[in-house]
Amino acid sequence: MTTTAHILLVEDEVKLARFVELELSSEGYQISVAHDGIAGLTLARESSPDLAILDWMLPGLPGLELCRRLRATGNKLPVILLTAKDEVSDRVAGLDAGADDYVVKPFSIEELLARVRAHLRRTQEPNLDILQFEELTLNRKTREVKRKERAVDLTAKEFDLLEYLLNHPRQVYTRDQILENVWGYDFMGDSNIIEVYVRYLRLKLEANNEKRLIHTVRGVGYVLRE
Known part of the structure; x- marks a missing residue:
């Protein structure tokens, strides 16, 4: 797959972050990585990514709050939340915060890549108007x-x-x-x-x-x- 889409990954588990980064890079994506919420928010505002993958539990600023702050400023980039939380109330909270999708840990990398492709396809379709x-x-x-x-x-x-x-x-x-x-x-x-x-x-x-x-x-x- 050849693409120049830029993905922001915010994940505090360094080994998991590195694994996901390598998999995304092998698909041809440009990756920016942060390991805490504040750094992730800064990168999201400065680097204008095409999609963000946010861990729910982040030091400094939780992924849920990071998502809320992005949406509060009008940022519409697709957001996929990574989380160990799998209750219906958690999914609702994530969607209410403005997340577009939800992947529960442990997850298969193939599923995450498929979600990424689907959301990028949706946002990169040309506006014929x-x-x-x-x-x-x-x-x-x-x-x-x-x-x-x-x-x-x-x-x-x-x-x-x-x-x-x-x-x-x-x-x-x-x-x-x-x-x-x-x-x-x-x-x-x-x-x-x-x-x-x-x-x-x-x-x-x-x-x-x-x-x-x-x-x-x-x-x-x-x-x-x-």
């Missing part, structure tokens, strides 16, 4: 466009044109392709409409003297690229 290129972001659902943090106010057709170009950055589209896909097959107006709307888009996207992203390919059409 968001199109992004360079510092340009388009949200299909809310129809919002941003250049870095600056909101860009577009008309409906300007939005449709930009969305079309963002679907395949660096691909050159002919004027005919743009007319068919943005204006529709039955468009009977002036084909210069594309030039007009590209000009509108450039004015809005480059309002703060940002670099040009929509380029003209002479004799062919347009492309979105660096």
Whole structure:
């Protein structure tokens, strides 16, 4: 398995921590390890891991409290709790604290790896509503466009044109392709409409003297690229 996912492991049993670290590393994950809750909380805030595996009983700051503090700051990374506690009330407490999953000691490493893969798969699935290129972001659902943090106010057709170009950055589209896909097959107006709307888009996207992203390919059409 090839992955660059970063996993935070917070476990005070040094031998167990080392064993889990080696197994995760052999799967291709990048691992950060802490042996107490305070160090784990610091690492979670500073290294922005993709997933955290927390022991319930930790010196300094229990795993349950560590999870609560992460959630209190809006951190949504998947959290798997490792614990010897197996009562229903313990599971409820863990889930109430914001944990996503629960693995009871002693556990098989295959089960833990499967849980890790499942949670990473869930969080790493692409958001099909968001199109992004360079510092340009388009949200299909809310129809919002941003250049870095600056909101860009577009008309409906300007939005449709930009969305079309963002679907395949660096691909050159002919004027005919743009007319068919943005204006529709039955468009009977002036084909210069594309030039007009590209000009509108450039004015809005480059309002703060940002670099040009929509380029003209002479004799062919347009492309979105660096």
